[in-house]
Amino acid sequence: MPGFNIEGTLIGQPSNTVETARSHRYVFSVLEPLKDVLVYAHKASRPTFETDVIKIHSGQDRIYRPGQHYWNPIEITIYEVVLSHYGSSAPNMPLNNTANYLYEWWQGTMVDTLNSRQGKPIDYRKECKLEMLDGEGNTIWKYELYGCWPSKVSPSDLDYKSTDISSISMTLQIDRAVESRN
Numbered sequence: 001m002p003g004f005n006i007e008g009t010l011i012g013q014p015s016n017t018v019e020t021a022r023s024h025r026y027v028f029s030v031l032e033p034l035k036d037v038l039v040y041a042h043k044a045s046r047p048t049f050e051t052d053v054i055k056i057h058s059g060q061d062r063i064y065r066p067g068q069h070y071w072n073p074i075e076i077t078i079y080e081v082v083l084s085h086y087g088s089s090a091p092n093m094p095l096n097n098t099a100n101y102l103y104e105w106w107q108g109t110m111v112d113t114l115n116s117r118q119g120k121p122i123d124y125r126k127e128c129k130l131e132m133l134d135g136e137g138n139t140i141w142k143y144e145l146y147g148c149w150p151s152k153v154s155p156s157d158l159d160y161k162s163t164d165i166s167s168i169s170m171t172l173q174i175d176r177a178v179e180s181r182n
Helices: 096-109
Strands: 027-029 036-038 041-044 049-058 061-071 074-079 127-134 139-155 167-173 176-181
Touching: 027 041, 041 167, 096 167
Parallel strands: none
Antiparallel strands: 027 036, 027 127, 041 074, 049 061, 074 167, 127 139, 139 167, 139 176
16 A cells, blocks of 8 residues: 555565555546647546346246446536636636636537527537546556537536635536556
8 A cells, every 4th residue: 555664564465565546646638630628627437338238038037138338428527727817928828718618519519509409419529538647647547438528517606605616517428438458
């Protein structure tokens, strides 16, 4: 276990230099043809795979077989980042680009609330990547997410009594994921 260095460990016991994976080391990015948008996510669920079960009746017996499989949506909570112009080397950089990007993805391309219609799938379905990192920043798990689109975007509540960081939660639907361990 990290942080423990006990001398004279027994033979066959786990090494005291083993590092465990930490849930706070990850990177989420939205891939586009011309840019790779890194989103300031502070909480994300990993993709999970499920299989429907088919029940077959055979006399008095029930036999179960795997049916269709699917990937569950993932939940991502993102800090609402405001880039200050004070002391910035890029004064023309847009403010709050993370929140603007999410709302543009959701409202600008998927749901056109102004005209009450839905966008074209080619405009709002994107590829994303979720990577879990080790202590040195190397990828240990990688999830390549295909056919992603936000089915729900919810900003945090406003409250004068709170000093919490403002965030946006997003439910991300995925068609398929490829999971790999490096």
